[in-house]
Amino acid sequence: MDLDTPLLKRGVPLSEQVYHFVRALIVTGRMRPGEAVIEAALAARIGVSRTPVREALKRLSDEGLIDVFAQSGTFIAPISLKALEEAYLIRTALEAESASRAAGRLTEADKEAFSDNVAAHELAIKRQRFGEAIRLDDLFHRMIAEVNGLHMLWRAVDISKAQMDRGRHLAIPKPGLGAVTIREHNKILKAIVSGDAAGAERYMRAHLATSLRNTLEIAADLIA
Numbered sequence: 464m465d466l467d468t469p470l471l472k473r474g475v476p477l478s479e480q481v482y483h484f485v486r487a488l489i490v491t492g493r494m495r496p497g498e499a500v501i502e503a504a505l506a507a508r509i510g511v512s513r514t515p516v517r518e519a520l521k522r523l524s525d526e527g528l529i530d531v532f533a534q535s536g537t538f539i540a541p542i543s544l545k546a547l548e549e550a551y552l553i554r555t556a557l558e559a560e561s562a563s564r565a566a567g568r569l570t571e572a573d574k575e576a577f578s579d580n581v582a583a584h585e586l587a588i589k590r591q592r593f594g595e596a597i598r599l600d601d602l603f604h605r606m607i608a609e610v611n612g613l614h615m616l617w618r619a620v621d622i623s624k625a626q627m628d629r630g631r632h633l634a635i636p637k638p639g640l641g642a643v644t645i646r647e648h649n650k651i652l653k654a655i656v657s658g659d660a661a662g663a664e665r666y667m668r669a670h671l672a673t674s675l676r677n678t679l680e681i682a683a684d685l686i687a
Contacts, residue, residue: 477515482522484509489528489539490628491594500529500537526622544679546626551675553623555668557616558604562651562667565610567658573610577652580606581645588641596641597631603648607655630678640677647673 471480485505488494500520506513520537523529530540569577584599601621608617647670654662 471510477511478518478522481505481509481511481515482519485516485519486523486526486528486625489523490625490632492629492632494539496539496541498539500539502537526625528625542626542629547630547675547678550623550626551671554620554627555671557620558607558671559664559667561608561611561613561616562655562663563660564613565607565655566660566663567655568610569656573606574656577603577606581648581652584648585641585645588645593632593641597628600644600648607651627674627678630681631674643673644670 471477485494494500502513502516502520506516509516520529524531527546528540529537531537580599580603584596584603587596587599604620605617608614608620647666650666651663651670654666
């Protein structure tokens with residue numbers, strides 16, 4: 464998605480497109496904690512009326528990404544320690560189960576797709592394309608859920624992990640972190656391919672714990 468001037472698609476509700484656009488701005492840090500959110504300005508930037516913007520902001524408020532104050536306005540929510548910890552608990556519970564269930568289920572096509580993902584992820588990190596690296600990281604995790612046919616599980620993870628993602632966009636440029644992620648993904652994948660359900664779950668838990676720890680360390684000055 465273009466984070467400067469989004470290209471609206473026919474057949475997709477405007478509020479849905481506005482939601483994804485503004486959510487991406489928040490998660491990637493293009494809209495910073497505490498920044499005022501002006502409906503009219505967003506509507507003009509995207510090229511829509513204020514109604515779909517208002518609907519999108521309501522969803523983002525429900526997800527804890529936007530704070531709405533009746534007397535003073537709407538603002539990008541801070542990255543809170545409580546929200547980070549809650550996101551970590553939810554994500555770990557769901558993804559550890561997802562990794563465990565995926566063990567031994569991969570087809571040859573699945574294995575090839577995972578191998579391609581890891582290779583592309585590694586290349587993105589090498590070339591310092593950090594936004595692409597984060598996208599491929601997310602894809603790796605979503606692919607595990609999809610192996611199990613757990614599409615709603617990934618949707619729940621995607622909503623809950625937004626707070627962690629905000630910190631991740633700050634953490635990824637730190638030297639060495641990308642290589643750690645690749646090593647951990649390879650451990651998870653090896654366990655899944657070999658049918659080691661307990662190992663897949665254990666490595667996934669360790670991987671997400673590493674992600675949280677890095678976020679807390681690097682985004683410390685932005686965490687409320």
